Amino acid sequence: MKHDNHSHANVLIPEVGLRVKALESLLAEKKAIDPAALDLIIETFETQMGPKNGAKVVAKAWTDPKYRKWLLEDGTAAIKSLGYIGIQGENMVALENTPSVHNVVVCTLCSCYPWPTLGLPPVWFKSAPYRARVVIEPRSVLKEFGLDVADDVEVRVWDSTAELRYLVIPVRPAGTENLNEQELAALVTRDSMIRTGVAQSPSH
Amino acid sequence: MNGIHDVGGKHGFGPVLVEQNEPYFHEEWEGRMLSMMIACFAAGIYNVDQFRHPIEKMDPRHYLMSSYYEKWLCTVExxxxxxxxxxxxxxxxRHAQLMKGKAA
Structure with missing residues (x-):
């Protein structure tokens, strides 16, 4: 939208929700889009996408060494085999956290995020402070998230692009040796797969 | 382009604000915007690069102040x-008509 008037008060689009409605109604009238399809898309996001998909990938990697190897070698194919492919998740790379390497994911230019495995990104992931800071002071940012990364642990920050998205495989929590894949998946949080949080221990 | 969207490494943005139990959409129009973006993409109106370009050309003040889905409106429009x-x-x-209807 063009802004010829650059006075401060006019920077934002007034009644932005109504402008969205205006555009949608025009596109529907011109048959460029089908409003019923929009309802279906929203429903798909709310019911079928989200971090529970990524959690299943992680739990499988924790319990199946062959799958873990495949996932690390060809993330796209291994994730696709579980059905989590599609828009904004076409090409995937899995990153494994270890006791000595801590991976963290950002998209400095925008908000690139693996939708099929993690759903829509939270606002903080898309916010300027996270995008600006995590690449130059990742330890400070992680600390604000309550994650103290020891000095002898290497921190690797991965900048996503429109073409390539990342999924972090967190370290499997101690005391989970007897849990099955489904029980493990329940411990994997969204933030642990962007690696600004940790996988929960079974006592949680 | 090294426009305002290229914020990686810049100082001065302050702390990362995290909302606990954040909803998928904060307002209904955000969900409509998301689905309209996907429907237009599926209809072949733009590819990823064409989608990104108008966002990167936004007025820097508007870019920094606007929400994610407002940026999407700019580029889809x-x-x-x-x-x-x-x-x-x-x-x-149409926008003016809807605003007038709301005010009435």
């Missing part, structure tokens, strides 16, 4: 105009 599906005047007129 621009792309639909560029594709010859709607005109700015049509969107302006």
């Amino acid at each position: 621009q792309n639909c105009i560029d594709a010859g599906i709607v005109t700015r005047e049509e969107v302006d007129a």
